[in-house]
Structure formats: structure tokens, C-alpha cells
Amino acid sequence: MRALGRYLPTPTLSLVLLVVWLLMVRSLAPGQLLLGAFLAVGIPLLTQRFWEPLPQVKHPIKLAWFVLVVLFDIVKANVQVSLLILLPKREPHPGFIEYPLQVKDRLAITLLANTITMTPGTVSTNIRLDGSSLLIHALDMSDEQALIREIHERYERPLKEIFEC
Amino acid sequence: MLDTALMISLTLIVLAMSMNVYRLAIGPDIPDRLLALDTLYVNSIALIVMLGLWLNTKTYFEAAILIAMLGFVSTMAICRYLLRGDIIE
Amino acid sequence: MTFYVIVEGVIAFLLIAGGVFAFTGSLGMLQFKDFFMRLHGPTKGTTLGIGCILIASMLYFTVTQRELHVQELLITLFLFITAPVTGHMLAKTGLHMHLRFFTGTRGSVPEFRDEDVGQSRVARPARAKHPWKHRKAKRSRLRR
Numbered sequence: 440m441r442a443l444g445r446y447l448p449t450p451t452l453s454l455v456l457l458v459v460w461l462l463m464v465r466s467l468a469p470g471q472l473l474l475g476a477f478l479a480v481g482i483p484l485l486t487q488r489f490w491e492p493l494p495q496v497k498h499p500i501k502l503a504w505f506v507l508v509v510l511f512d513i514v515k516a517n518v519q520v521s522l523l524i525l526l527p528k529r530e531p532h533p534g535f536i537e538y539p540l541q542v543k544d545r546l547a548i549t550l551l552a553n554t555i556t557m558t559p560g561t562v563s564t565n566i567r568l569d570g571s572s573l574l575i576h577a578l579d580m581s582d583e584q585a586l587i588r589e590i591h592e593r594y595e596r597p598l599k600e601i602f603e604c
Numbered sequence: 605m606l607d608t609a610l611m612i613s614l615t616l617i618v619l620a621m622s623m624n625v626y627r628l629a630i631g632p633d634i635p636d637r638l639l640a641l642d643t644l645y646v647n648s649i650a651l652i653v654m655l656g657l658w659l660n661t662k663t664y665f666e667a668a669i670l671i672a673m674l675g676f677v678s679t680m681a682i683c684r685y686l687l688r689g690d691i692i693e
Numbered sequence: 694m695t696f697y698v699i700v701e702g703v704i705a706f707l708l709i710a711g712g713v714f715a716f717t718g719s720l721g722m723l724q725f726k727d728f729f730m731r732l733h734g735p736t737k738g739t740t741l742g743i744g745c746i747l748i749a750s751m752l753y754f755t756v757t758q759r760e761l762h763v764q765e766l767l768i769t770l771f772l773f774i775t776a777p778v779t780g781h782m783l784a785k786t787g788l789h790m791h792l793r794f795f796t797g798t799r800g801s802v803p804e805f806r807d808e809d810v811g812q813s814r815v816a817r818p819a820r821a822k823h824p825w826k827h828r829k830a831k832r833s834r835l836r837r
Contacts, residue, residue, distance in 0.1 A: 459767065462763055462767060463764060465762075513741060516737055517737050517738055520717070520733060520738060521713070521714065521717040521738060524717050524720055524721040524724070524734065531730070533727075533730050552777070552781060553774075556736055556777035556781060557776070557777055560733065562729070562732050562736060562780055562781075563777075563781055563784075564729070564781065564784035564788060565785055565788055574788075576732070576784065578730060578733045605701055605702070605705050606705055606708075608705075609704070609709050612709055612712060613708040613709055613711060613712035613746065614712075615712075616712035616713060616716040617712055617715055617716070619719075620715050623719045623720060623723045626723065627731075633787075633790065635728055635783055635786050635790065636728055636731065638783060638786070639722065639728075642779055642783070643719060643722060643735040646715075646735070646739050646740070646772065647715060647719070647739065647743075649772075650715060650743050653746055653750050654708075654746065654750075656750065657749075657750050657753060660757075662754065662762070662764075665765070668768055669768055669771075672775075673771070676771075676778075676779065679779050679783075680782060683782040683783060683785070686786045686789070686790065687782075687786055687789055
């Protein structure tokens with residue numbers, strides 16, 4: 440068992456690599472299975488020196504719900520931004536906000552920053568390396584505090600609950 | 605129906621690409637040009653995928669995935685060069 | 694036969710929606726006044742547009758060739774993962790190069806600390822658990 444853990448440090452990553460390889464070549468031939476297994480074992484061994492220990496996902500159902508919410512928000516964001524670009528009723532009011540971060544884990548911060556970039560009218564521009572705050576550029580901002588509250592309620596709290604950090 | 609939709613979509617993508625090229629030419633600063641180049645990469649993926657739909661072949665899929673990866677890596681490399689003056693330290 | 698008509702309609706809708714989103718993304722990049730506003734179009738619009746077109750292609754090949762084609766999903770996932778990273782790095786580059794803002798921009802950019810642009814080196818990765826013990830020992834001695 441220990442030998443297995445040594446040669447297969449991240450079983451999930453190996454499984455994902457194998458599945459992706461099989462999808463790419465679109466066959467289940469024994470040769471492709473063997474090559475995929477070789478890659479699935481070899482790539483994590485070669486790259487594990489770069490990996491940080493990842494936090495455990497505590498609530499998979501909440502994660503799925505979060506993904507659905509984000510996908511819906513991506514579509515909504517696109518419609519909003521498209522309308523703002525195609526039919527400009529007035530000049531948009533852009534602005535910079537410094538968003539105080541509450542999640543501490545690096546993976547959670549990365550997920551939050553990516554979510555912010557993909558969703559309504561905001562792009563994350565800079566992150567303090569000590570993880571204390573995130574600088575956000577908003578395309579059309581009327582109320583700074585409301586925006587901070589919305590991001591906190593909608594994205595940061597679910598992430599905090601998912602990773603329990 | 606599909607042919608018409610494909611023609612409309614191709615026209616829109618080609619218009620988008622020509623706007624990218626325009627921004628690439630006039631962009632006042634280096635990041636503007638970099639952004640235009642990155643968008644041009646992404647739009648060319650769409651163009652190639654639609655060419656595959658038009659000719660009813662899956663041969664172009666590999667080209668699309670190659671462009672996606674190379675576009676991301678090259679944009680990252682230029683960004684890092686502009687930020688730190690070095691790509692791999 | 695109605696099944697095919699419905700699927701054809703869905704594919705046509707996805708294609709046109711993708712084209713429109715990609716077009717508005719590029720139009721936003723063309724018409725906005727400063728770099729940070731231009732960043733909004735490509736990171737959102739173009740990514741979703743390409744996602745729509747790729748999913749349309751996936752549906753088309755799955756239905757016409759009567760077998761599952763999911764490779765386009767790989768490109769879609771790849772784009773959706775990389776687009777925010779590209780946007781973040783481009784914005785950081787723009788901040789670092791002190792680009793001009795549109796005069797109506799509210800809020801101010803806080804001063805840029807040295808470690809934010811990375812004057813200090815990136816933190817070293819965690820100590821590796823290498824399968825070959827003796828090599829790990831030798832390497833860590835060399836590094837010190």
C-alpha cells in the first residue's frame with residue numbers, strides 16, 4: 440500500500456490524465472490503455488515537485504451547486520456586457536476596488552479570482568502575495584460596498600464552506 | 605438552416621478578427637497589442653472549428669487544440685517578460 | 694425526424710450565439726477607452742462565444758456520426774480555465790506599466806508593493822516526496 444502511494448501520489452490526477460488521454464485518441468485499444476496508464480503514472484511523478492498540498496473538498500454537493508451558479512452567472516455576465524457594448528445608453532463608470540479576502544487557502548483564492556474574472560462586469564487585476572486583498576476592476580460600478588457584499592455573499596462564502604478554511 | 609447559421613457565424617467571426625487586427629495595429633501600448641493577439645488566437649480557434657463543421661471532417665481538431673495551448677503559453681511568456689524581465693528564473 | 698430538426702435548431706442557435714458573443718467581445722475591445730475596460734470584452738464575451746461554437750460542433754458530430762465526440766469539451770474546458778489567468782496576467786502587466794486610466798475611473802490603485810510584481814522570488818515548492826530516497830538526499834544537500 441505504501442509502495443502504491445509512493446508511485447501514485449495523486450490518484451485523482453492520474454485518473455483524470457488517463458480519461459483525458461482516452462478521450463483524445465478516442466479508442467479503447469489495449470495499446471492506448473497501456474500508453475495512457477504509463478502517462479498517468481509518469482506525469483505526476485515527474486511534476487510532483489511543483490505541486491503544493493491541495494486542500495480536501497469537504498462538500499462535493501456544494502461544489503457542484505457552486506459550479507452551476509457560476510455557469511449561470513457567466514451567461515448572465517455575457518448578456519450584460521454585450522448589451523453594454525452594443526447599446527450604450529450612457530457612459531459606463533469603471534472603477535477599482537480593493538476586496539478584502541477572507542479565505543486563506545491558495546487554491547480557494549485562485550478559484551475566487553477566476554470566478555470574479557468570469558462573472559458580471561469585474562476583472563481581478565492584482566493579488567497581494569500575502570493573500571490579504573484582491574484588486575478588482577469593475578466595468579460599470581454604481582455602489583462599491585454593494586459590489587463587495589455581493590461577491591462575498593455569492594462566491595466567497597460557498598468557497599469557504601466547500602474547503603472549510 | 606445549418607448552412608445559413610454557419611455563414612452568419614463565420615461572417616461575425618471574420619469581422620471580429622478584422623477588428624482584432626485593427627486593434628493590433630493601432631493599440632497605443634504593448635498590453636493592448638498583447639490582448640489583441642490573444643483574442644485573435646481564440647477567434648482563430650473558432651474559425652478552424654467552423655471550417656471543420658463546413659467540410660464535415662474532424663481533421664482540424666488537433667490544429668485547434670494546438671493553437672489553444674500555444675496561444676496561452678505564448679501570452680503567459682510575454683506577460684511574464686513584461687512583468688519581470690525574465691521568463692524562467 | 695423531428696428529433697433531427699430540434700437538434701439542428703439547437704446547433705444553429707448555438708452557432709449564432711457564439712458568433713454574436715465573440716463579435717461583441719472584439720467590439721468591446723475596439724471601442725472602450727482605456728486598457729482595463731478593453732480587457733472585459735475578450736475575457737468574457739470571446740470565451741463564452743468560442744465555448745458555444747465548440748459545443749455546437751460537438752453536438753453536430755455526435756448526432757451525424759452516431760457516436761460520442763467529446764474532444765471539443767476538452768478545448769472548452771481548457772479555454773475556460775486559461776482565459777481568467779490570461780486576463781489576470783494582462784491586467785497585472787497593465788498596472789505594472791502604469792497605463793493611463795479613463796478619467797472617469799473611480800477608486801484609486803493602491804501603491805504597488807515590490808512583492809506584488811514579484812521582485813522577490815516565487816516561493817519554493819514544498820519539499821518533494823521523491824520515490825528514490827538517496828537522490829532526494831543528495832539534491833537537498835546540493836541546494837543548500
